[in-house]
Amino acid sequence: MKITARAHTNIALIKYWGKRDEQLFLPMNNSISITLDQFYTTTSVAFRDDLKADSFILNGIEMGGHEVDKISRFLDLIRQTAGRNEYAIIDSVNNVPTAAGFASSASGFAALAAASTKAIGLDYSGSDLSRIARFGSGSACRSIYGGYVEWNKGVRVDGTDSYAMQILEESKWDLSILSVMVEARQKKVLSREGMTHTVKTSDFYSGWLETIDADLNLAREAIHGRDFEKLGTVLERNALKMHATMLGANPPFFYWTGATLDVMHTVQELRDSGIQAYFTIDAGPNVKVICQPKDEMAVKERMQQIQTVREVFVCHPGPGVSYIGE
């Protein structure tokens, strides 16, 4: 039976940057994110006993090699959990503008986890689904829920207590998340490699871990209190500290380009002019600018005036995973 699921991508406000267990995808620290309304992946899965291997169609193109292997490794876990051995046909469509440079692994693996568990007969939801989506990509475990989400790192060695929970549903606090796309220049260091290298070599990584609980507490208080200035201040500082750990790695590395800095300076100029806007940056040169809906138009127009900005996509808090059709 074919099952279709949809999951939306998320942006971390307090970052996941480093694993304590690479095999079990167990993070060093908790992270907090917002699920976005505009960017999502829709994935259909059908297990069939007449297939000789998994097949993976992404945006209408049959994938091969590394892409299929990644999916099959994840499906092996699903098959093992269900005690089944059939192969599957996976058909995935990313509603993420390619220019957006968004890591669609979070929405991709959350949608795949939801569709494949249901298709194989596992009735997973909530924490069960978040826990198994984590094995696809850490940040995917947060996309199971909508709105404001926290991934609890867990303390158990086997990772059974490492999964995400919703802090506040999407309809309870509307914010504007502007995805500001700039020219990508250098080869992207994937976040998985980047965080592994940082944990292993960065002189600044211990400072990151020492200050993360204070950041998490401030972010939780800000979300519960709908305190935008408090949330913006902590999320911008947290992103800068994450990127600082990379500068302390050996060899150092960084994702920013001149255009990234153009956006960062402009956001700070907006604040100097009285408009509350804050930025966060992940494993790439693009910047996400967060503001209140009342300032969205002014902030978007200012971003579009920056010569080195290619495009600006506007998002708001979005929903958790859902099933479509069947």
Ligand SMILES: O=C(O)C[C@@](O)(CF)CCOP(=O)(O)OP(=O)(O)O
């Ligand atoms: O999203 C965040 O908290 C912060 C980051 O985006 C910063 F770049 C990392 C996301 O890492 P992910 O792709 O989930 O890694 P995986 O577990 O190795 O697949």
